[in-house]
Amino acid sequence: MVDALLPVVTLVLGFVASFLLELFRNRWTTRSGQDVRDAERRQAAHLERVAYEREGLRAVHAAMHDLLGRVNAIALPQAKAEAAGMDWRESEAGQELRAAAMHANVRCSHESALLLHPPLIEAVGRLTTAAYPMYWTRESGSDPSHRRDFFEANQVASRAIAARLRELYGETEG
Template sequence: MVDVLLPLVTLILGFIASFLLELLRNHWTAQNVQDIRTAERRQAAQLERVAFERDGLRAVHTAIHDLLSRVNAIAIPLAKAEAAGLDWRESDDGQELRAAAMHATARCSHESALLLHPAVIKAVEHLTAAAYPMYWTRESGSDPSHRREFFEAEQAASRAIATRLRELYGFAPSGG
């Protein structure tokens, strides 16, 4: 009887052990597949976020360049008007130049609304605030304090964008 029962018990125990090992292997495989898919989803989401942020930074940089060009375009009519003792804003193209500068400022603000990095947002906000006197007042760019503040704000915004882009491309440590 032992000769018959021992192989039968061994067979049953082997079957149960094999079944349990198969269940464990299936669970381990399913868990690994789930972990890999989760990691892939996270990586794809991170890559999309970085691409979105890079595009936003490039758009803001372009908007800043446009603002700088529009503000600089006021210099010649301003110099001519000051030499004649007039207000540049009342010249033939004064209103058009002012409107272009206002539009460029609004574009900077709009583009910065899509940014994700607080330091860049703050720098662009400071730039748009400093731009206002450059095209709104009679003396505009001729006032040294306005000019200094505007161009320092422009440099700070450009540096903040460059720093963030370096971080996103992996060339500098991320600073939150």
């Protein structure tokens, strides 16, 4: 009887072991596949975020460049008006230059509001704050403290953009 029962028990144990191994293999395969899909989703989300931030940084950089150009465009009419003892803002060209600088400053603020990096937002905020006296006051760019604040803020914001780009692409300073 043992001789007849032993092959049946072996067959049943083999079947159960095979069933359990297949069950564990399916679970492992499913979990492994899920891990791969999760990693792919994380990678895609990271690439989308990098692309979004890169476009935002590009837009802020262009807005900063425009602001710098608009503020620098005020220098010549301001110097001519100052030499004549007049207020550059009261001339027709002065009003246009002032409006253009104001528009560029607002655009710079708007573009920075779309950024995701707080230190960069603060740096651009400092730039837009420093830009205000450059086109709003009579002295504008002739006041050394206004000029220094504005150009330092521009440098800080430019460096913040460069640092964030290095972070996005995984480069470290060294």
